[in-house]
Amino acid sequence: MKIGELGEFGLISRIASGVANGKGVITGIGDDAAVTALSPGMQLLTSTDMLVEDVHFRRVWHDPCRLGRKSLAVSISDIAAMGGIPRWALLSLAVPPDTPLEFLDAFTRGFLAMAAEHGVALIGGDTCSSRAGLVISVTIMGEQEPGRIVRRSGACPDDDIWVTGTLGDAALGLELLEKGKLPSSVTVEEEHLISRLLDPSPRAAVGRALAEAGLVSAMIDVSDGLLADFGHIAELSALGGTIHLDALPLSPDFRAILRSHPSSHPDLALAGGEEYELAFTAPAANREKIVQLMKKSGIDARPVGIVTASPEVTVVLADGSTYAPQNKGYNHFT
Amino acid sequence: MKIGELGEFGLISRIASGVANGKGVITGIGDDAAVTALSPGMQLLTSTDMLVEDVHFRRVWHDPCRLGRKSLAVSISDIAAMGGIPRWALLSLAVPPDTPLEFLDAFTRGFLAMAAEHGVALIGGDTCSSRAGLVISVTIMGEQEPGRIVRRSGACPDDDIWVTGTLGDAALGLELLEKGKLPSSVTVEEEHLISRLLDPSPRAAVGRALAEAGLVSAMIDVSDGLLADFGHIAELSALGGTIHLDALPLSPDFRAILRSHPSSHPDLALAGGEEYELAFTAPAANREKIVQLMKKSGIDARPVGIVTASPEVTVVLADGSTYAPQNKGYNHFT
Known part of the structure; x- marks a missing residue:
């Protein structure tokens, strides 16, 4: 019918x-x-x-x-x-x-x-x-x-920048589909990434718990890519930030697929949209309490950078040198 | 650009x-x-x-x-x-x-x-x-x-059925457009009807005033046609109603266009959608207060029928005989 x-x-x-x-x-x-x-x-x-x-x-x-x-x-x-x-x-x-x-x-x-x-x-x-x-x-x-209520505008200089879960999975899942993979015929690793894209889990309980515990200063969900979404926090807080590329949380499946598809790029973790993880900022003094709250909630989170007073958002490598990402996030119409 | x-x-x-x-x-x-x-x-x-x-x-x-x-x-x-x-x-x-x-x-x-x-x-x-x-x-x-707050479900037997403004204008305006008229080249009467379709005035102030004065028992806006929309009140109130065809408020422009387009049908006032007038029910004892409130608000309203205990909605002519409308309202997909 x-x-x-x-x-x-x-x-x-x-x-x-x-x-x-x-x-x-x-x-x-x-x-x-x-x-x-x-x-x-x-x-x-x-x-x-x-x-x-x-x-x-x-x-x-x-x-x-x-x-x-x-x-x-x-x-x-x-x-x-x-x-x-x-x-x-x-x-x-x-x-x-x-x-x-x-x-x-x-x-x-x-x-x-x-x-x-x-x-x-x-x-x-x-x-x-x-x-x-x-x-x-x-x-x-x-x-x-x-x-x-936690807004994008509340970040302070020297706050940690945190991210829940792992980044890049949904973006790499999309890349697999765009290369012609179909959800019905993929490996276990590919299926995990594609599922992150097709069936995301919103971090509702943990977002609420962080807010109610008063631990975070600003928060956003990662829908346009970490770089763009932290950029919104930075802009509305009139601040900037330094993101450590090597600190970004990557899933084992993301790492495995990246090895077998050398044309894909690690920038997916930095700029890939539709992750629906949370990015938030919090004073360094709250670090241990956040770790405890996350452990209780069963969701991983880790610091990936620091809020800065100067208004630029920069990405740095382990040796301290600046990294220039190829892709800065998703924008409709362009 | x-x-x-x-x-x-x-x-x-x-x-x-x-x-x-x-x-x-x-x-x-x-x-x-x-x-x-x-x-x-x-x-x-x-x-x-x-x-x-x-x-x-x-x-x-x-x-x-x-x-x-x-x-x-x-x-x-x-x-x-x-x-x-x-x-x-x-x-x-x-x-x-x-x-x-x-x-x-x-x-x-x-x-x-x-x-x-x-x-x-x-x-x-x-x-x-x-x-x-x-x-x-x-x-x-x-x-x-x-x-x-006024719901669809509050009508009582013997309540008056009221309608604000005039009915059929937007439906006849749509018919003119569908017959090939363009908003840029129409008569004054045609323009009035087409404007009712393209730029409706929601009855927000008068709907609020009726509710705050406690004068009405049920209310709905006429978006699918009076017959269908009063039908929603009747269904949710587990009642029926009698609508007097000759009591329906028609604008001078509607009457004029109907005379010059004999293929159009008076059912447009009964079943035409997108009027965005209010249809409401109220005890007969409130009739005078409603007339006063309407006069103050500058919006016309008139009784067009009576709520009945028996669950059918019927339309009657001036001589009391039943009228069978050709069209019962708008339904998407059909």
Whole structure:
């Protein structure tokens, strides 16, 4: 069955039937607007992301369930980067009428599974037909106490620059797909990298924990590449930074694939987008407490550089010499 | 200059430069998420709409400034239908890279003018490239006291059914465009109808005033046609209704054009979408107070029917006989 046969209201019912209630939801799907209540003393955090077929995803790479998961994950990651608690989501879909119903069902299953994993309730959205590809627009709302919200602008000179997880995996995964690999026929190492791209895990719990412990001065999620994203922290904090290339956390799979694909470049770890790790700054005095918090959360994090008073962001090698990256991050339209 | 030459961050800066601050905005555009504070005792109202080129609008009909206005107007209309106060908006755009910068500038000007007219602050969004047409996704947030929010589900038997403004104008305007009329070469009457379609005025002030005065039991905006939209009230209130065809408010322009285009049909007033008027139900005892409130607000409204305990929605003629409409409202994908 195709979406065109089901109709708009059929599609909405089908999505709504799988939706669980959530904290603070007074009226969810089905009225002109959703009604929600913030927890006492909390401020509202809001972010939105659009995913366009053949720009952000390709159906030949992205199975619909992982596409549904990722559509929400990238928005949860924005709430994580503010130290917030994700709460409510809106999902809008422009769907080509010949889309099979199974595709939409699997997409919804993935989206709602990611929502359940992070305590997010789907409270509304919009559906319409598309004459071109599938377009997905997700808005997420979260909450946090005013004093605990972490902005990009709070970094201080001599703060450590930290990164969670590993960098470059998703970017190298994308390179493998662009070279013609298909998710269905890859090695275990390749599959790990491709999964990082197709099914990222937003660092919601750890972002919130860092904020609530008051340990970090500025935070951002790595969606455009560490160099560009730390650049946003530097710009908004009116500071700069030194990033140590050799300190960047690389996965064993990243290292293995890089050895077997010599045309790929280590700059992927520096400038590769879509990692959805967190980059944050924190006073050196908090180093031990951050290590302990990370150990408890089961997520790795390590210092990769230092915030500087001078406004340039530079990358240095182990011998102290400056490294000039070939690629500085992702920019739409260019 | 084309958007492709400006780049993503250039486009964001260009939009952000025109943005005014708003009530409750703590951190607007430029961080991972916007931070806002609800007024004390208020609940949050949230709604989202997607507009797709060649589905919801055509560039040959829709000049970019009015397209910008309408993109926000349809969302403000949803907050109006809940009796809420519109506050904050997020704007996401998927833009073909060859879009002229002037188009985006005029679109933004229109969007921000509509925002200013209704006290709405643009607090965030997303921009990306599109390989097909322009896709616009707007999320709006508003607020209202819990006891004053008006839902679709609150109608009672014997309540009056009311409609603001006039019906059928936008639908007949669309019919004129579809028959080949261009906005640049039409009569004054035709222009009025086409303007209702291309530049609707959301009934935000009057929706809020009705809710705050406690005069209405259920409310919805007329976006799919009165018959379909009152049908949503009836369904969620587990009731029905009788609509008097002769009571529907028609503009002089609608009547004039209908006379000169005999192929057009009076069902446009019953089932035509995109009117963005409000349909609401209210006890007959509130009739005089509603008339007074409407007079004060400068918006016309009139009773067009009665809520019934039996669950059917029927349309009747002046002689009491049942009328069978040819068209029951707009449904995407069909």
